């Protein structure tokens with residue numbers, strides 16, 4: 168069932184959700200940047216394609232406190248810092264970021280389950296937001312993601328001056344049912360379904376004209392060593408600064424560090440994002456096995472395009488969000504790597 | 513709340529033995545006086561002290577020891593130095609066990625076994641050797657080659673002479689790198705000694721030690737006719753989580769902490785050469 172309300176009612180819709188549970192929406196920070204923020208009356212939802220940082224922050228925050236310790240003499244006390252998250256809603260997540268949750272789930276929810284991640288994941292209701300104007304850095308299509316029909320617990324389209332809502336999972340249906348959509352003048356008729364279909368077609372037509380439309384990842388699962396040893400890496404990695412920007416903005420990058428912080432009143436153990444692009448990442452007593460930036464660069468892309476698929480039924484650890492295309496200071500990116508792999512293979 | 517693998521348990525250090533100038537063995541039990549958890553030979557645990565650091569360490573005691581766990585630790589940095597300086601009764605943090613361990617109940621079962629260790633590399637082998645001794649009837653003939661820089665660098669020498677060397681159908685060959693007063697045993701590097709001893713290719717071999725030693729010992733075994741699939745080793749990579757999530761120990765499509773640290777050389781041959 169697809170429900171239609173006038174887009175003028177979007178602020179009221181957000182207000183209603185925020186009365187049910189904590190609500191996060193993308194908001195504009197400048198004409199180029201948007202970020203997720205907790206909703207407050209008067210905050211306007213951004214219509215931009217992608218937030219600066221990805222939605223992975225909700226489940227896998229940049230810094231995650233893990234446990235606290237107190238040491239006294241020879242004794243150590245362990246204090247579990249976990250508290251159960253309250254239900255919350257992430258509203259307006261793009262199709263690519265929604266898929267990134269699946270990619271992360273396969274890591275964090277694999278046995279043994281990461282309870283920090285699981286807790287935040289379990290309590291979130293994800294309302295996705297179909298793209299109406301895919302950009303030239305978008306290539307979610309390459310990974311079989313439909314920008315015009317995103318997954319999530321519920322999805323939304325904004326078109327023809329209307330907001331269209333559709334529940335997908337039980338959680339999403341429940342959220343929609345908890346709202347007083349009738350008060351927003353909601354209608355759920357065949358016309359709404361047709362309007363959404365027309366919108367989807369319109370978006371698919373735009374996608375076909377986009378430069379990366381025909382980009383396809385090559386299934387290199389049986390060529391692990393061949394690609395690893397291929398001569399492509401030197402040229403690709405030559406200028407990489409090892410700044411790690413691509414890993415931090417990436418919705419599927421999941422590497423982390425575990426460190427202790429001594430506050431003077433006990434020691435707090437936390438985890439924080441880390442990057443395989445850094446030399447220290449694998450440093451050991453006898454040195455690091457990845458001595459050059461070439462090796463570290465290769466690790467990032469081999470992991471996304473070959474290693475991860477080997478372990479995960481051919482699913483890639485890239486969702487084509489295009490963030491790394493926009494953020495890399497030397498204009499290197501995964502698209503160039505995919506093309507080089509294809510030519511070489 | 514549900515158990516979180518990354519939150520450690522408290523262990524108490526009940527005994528500390530100086531093995532060599534830079535290696536000590538620590539005996540650890542839970543605060544209730546019992547063993548913290550069960551493990552398979554070859555598995556590791558993450559030891560830590562708040563504010564000091566965390567390090568992956570092999571469990572050197574055999575799973576058949578019911579009362580405690582032991583760790584043999586070489587002093588190399590911040591945490592390991594702290595551990596070397598502490599006294600018995602000290603509490604530390606422990607989480608695990610991590611890794612696959614040796615295939616003691618499958619591939620190794622019923623086989624003649626050859627264990628080859630260099631230096632601190634005896635740590636992971638200690639557990640499997642004592643496990644095999646405890647279940648002697650499940651395994652065939654056993655050969656052990658162990659070498660270190662000098663006599664004082666040989667870990668567990670007392671146990672080796674008093675127990676291992678007395679075990680039936682088990683031969684122990686010790687060697688040190690250079691001649692030394694008071695040593696009338698073999699002198700020379702492990703890889704050469706292994707080749708001299710000319711072990712039969714019917715044995716399943718395990719090599720543990722520094723990378724160079726592993727490299728040349730494998731060459732030696734291959735020259736004797738051993739194949740990659742019958743030789744095992746344990747890998748070392750930088751580790752943080754121990755459960756295949758932090759990405760640090762990733763090599764090719766494997767996580768050393770979860771899929772390893774034990775690999776056969778034919779498994780390693782399929783991985784990118786990045787270790």
Ligand SMILES: Cc1cc2nc3c(=O)[nH]c(=O)nc-3n(C[C@H](O)[C@H](O)[C@H](O)COP(=O)(O)OP(=O)(O)OC[C@H]3O[C@@H](n4cnc5c(N)ncnc54)[C@H](O)[C@@H]3O)c2cc1C
Pocket residue numbers: 450451452453454556565566567568569570571584585586587588589590591592593632635636747748749750751773
């Ligand atoms: C699977 C596995 C099993 C191990 N088993 C044992 C064992 O039984 N006994 C033992 O003494 N050691 C073992 N190690 C090595 C041990 O983990 C490191 O020596 C330890 O982490 C150093 O900690 P530190 O705080 O004292 O050193 P730090 O102060 O952190 O660093 C000192 C030096 O050690 C390096 N280092 C940090 N982590 C590692 C690491 N994981 N491996 C190698 N070097 C590292 C640092 O880069 C630095 O150069 C094992 C390592 C792995 C991965």
Ligand code: SF4
Pocket residue numbers: 413416417418419420471484485486487488489490491492501
């Ligand atoms: S690799 Fe780049 S395009 Fe792919 S998901 Fe990460 S940031 Fe997005």
Ligand code: SF4
Pocket residue numbers: 406407408409410411412413414444494495496497498499500
């Ligand atoms: S953003 Fe670009 S320069 Fe920076 S680490 Fe990634 S590929 Fe290298």
Ligand code: FES
Pocket residue numbers: 750751752753754755756757758759760761762767768769770
């Ligand atoms: S140590 Fe974290 S993935 Fe292996």
